[in-house]
Amino acid sequence: MSELRALESISDYEGFDFPRLWRGREKVTEVERSFLTAAFAPADRRRLLEVGTGFGRLLGSLENLGDEIVAMDFDFGSLARLRSPGVQGDRTLRIAANIYHLPFVDGAFTGATMIRVYHHLVDPAAALAELCRVLQPSGTLLVSYNPKPTVGTLVNDIQRALHPSPEGRFRSMTFDRARHIELPPDPFPVHVGPREEFEQIVRSVGFEPRTEMVSGFEEYHLMKRVPTRLFVQLGTSFGRAPGFPMRFAILASPRGAMKPLPARDGILACPVCREPIERGLEEESVICPGCSFRGRRRDGVLDLRYVPDGVIRWKQGDTPH
Numbered sequence: 001m002s003e004l005r006a007l008e009s010i011s012d013y014e015g016f017d018f019p020r021l022w023r024g025r026e027k028v029t030e031v032e033r034s035f036l037t038a039a040f041a042p043a044d045r046r047r048l049l050e051v052g053t054g055f056g057r058l059l060g061s062l063e064n065l066g067d068e069i070v071a072m073d074f075d076f077g078s079l080a081r082l083r084s085p086g087v088q089g090d091r092t093l094r095i096a097a098n099i100y101h102l103p104f105v106d107g108a109f110t111g112a113t114m115i116r117v118y119h120h121l122v123d124p125a126a127a128l129a130e131l132c133r134v135l136q137p138s139g140t141l142l143v144s145y146n147p148k149p150t151v152g153t154l155v156n157d158i159q160r161a162l163h164p165s166p167e168g169r170f171r172s173m174t175f176d177r178a179r180h181i182e183l184p185p186d187p188f189p190v191h192v193g194p195r196e197e198f199e200q201i202v203r204s205v206g207f208e209p210r211t212e213m214v215s216g217f218e219e220y221h222l223m224k225r226v227p228t229r230l231f232v233q234l235g236t237s238f239g240r241a242p243g244f245p246m247r248f249a250i251l252a253s254p255r256g257a258m259k260p261l262p263a264r265d266g267i268l269a270c271p272v273c274r275e276p277i278e279r280g281l282e283e284e285s286v287i288c289p290g291c292s293f294r295g296r297r298r299d300g301v302l303d304l305r306y307v308p309d310g311v312i313r314w315k316q317g318d319t320p321h
Contacts, residue, residue, distance in 0.1 A: 008098075008100045008122075008126070008308065008311045008312075009311060010074060010098065010311060010312070010314065011074075011120040011188040011314045012075070012314060013054070013074070013188075015077070015315075018054050018055045025219070027231070029058070030228045031218055031232055032058060032248075033061040034232040035142070036061045036062065036065065038213065038236055039113075039248070040066070040142070043110070043111050044110040044111065044140070045067060045110065046067050046261060047066065047067065047068040047070070047108070047109050047110050047111075047267075048065065048069050048070070048113070049104075049108075049112040049134065050062055050069065050071050050072060050112070050113050051099055051112060051113065051117060051131070052114060052115060052117040053072060053094075055082070056071070056083075059071055059086070059087075060084050063086035063092060068091065068264060069086055069091065069093070070109070071092055072094075072097050072102075073096060073097075074096065074098060074099070074305060076301055076303055076305070080299035093302070094302065095304055096302070097305055098271065098305050098307060099117070099121070099127045099130065100123070100127055101130070101271035101306045102133070103268055103270065103271040105134070105262055105268070105269045105276050106133055106259075107136050107137075107259045107262065108134045108262055108267040109134055110135070110136050110139050111135070115142070115143070115248075117144075118145040119190050119191055119192065120190065122182075122189070124191075124201055125204060125205055128141075128205045132205050132254070135253040136261065137253060137256035137259065138253060138254075138255050139253040140250065140251070140252060140253075141250075141251040141252075141253065142249070142250055142251075143249050144246055144247065145247055146245060146246055147193065147198060148173050148174060148181075148192045149173070150174075150242070150244060151216070151217070151243050152246065155220075157172050157174050157175075171183060173192050179193060180192070180193040181193075187314075188314050195242075195247070198247075202251055206254040207252065208252045208254070209251055210250045210251065210252055211249075211250050212240065212250070213236050213247070213248040213250075214234075214244035214247055215235045215244060215248065216244050216245025216246040217244070219245070264281065265279055265280075265281050268280040268304070270293050271293065271304055271305075271306035272306055273288065273291040275291065283297070284296065286302070293306065
């Protein structure tokens, strides 16, 4: 297997029970919805891309902010089951795609989000480069990441030490001397590194960090009675404070001459060769005029997932495919 293909490994959440995972965590969602508003209220919101929509936990908030929304995930089934107001009114497009091969033309979006995805990316620079490509100049990207060391990595270390995996493998997220570590699948691999590494990566692909917000303490049982507004105020006021389990970075794509925003029916491009696909949003079957890549619409979702040969595809059960 080539190094390139290994770097494009995919965490495939097909069949994963996300609603069960998020049951009882409404306060976390409320905090993150407030962060979305803080990030995009002053931004150009004509067309927003959500990478990692999942079961639509944050989609309604994006629909309240943006004029047009594209909900994107590799998990086709989750997109097909979405029932948000924007989806029902056809204002929100649902597109299944691979983050490393986005099926959009350059400059298709004025803003994008990638929440709770970054830590699963084995090659975050490649994924961010794709997002940079499809954003307008000075476009806004809100991305969350989990650095080390934090209170969150310490709590995670304690939990894994008390409940070891069947394989008996344990690697501390907090105290391991390696700058970047990959944890065993549970059920998917997790990558963590210091804040400095994150900033180096985003700058290397052209993004300029604007500000950060912090969160994570609302997850813990002892904090359940603290009002959501206090977590939001804390998170937006102390964005540079260390120790928080999760960080939300507001990034700006490179400056440049403003480009006309493509029309809604002109945003698609082949995920293989990047040839524009005209009127693809109106068709049940999509064929690239350049390389004959085929996509099709099922259950209201346009399936444009491209996975090169040899890519590791992690599915629930700790087994790569």
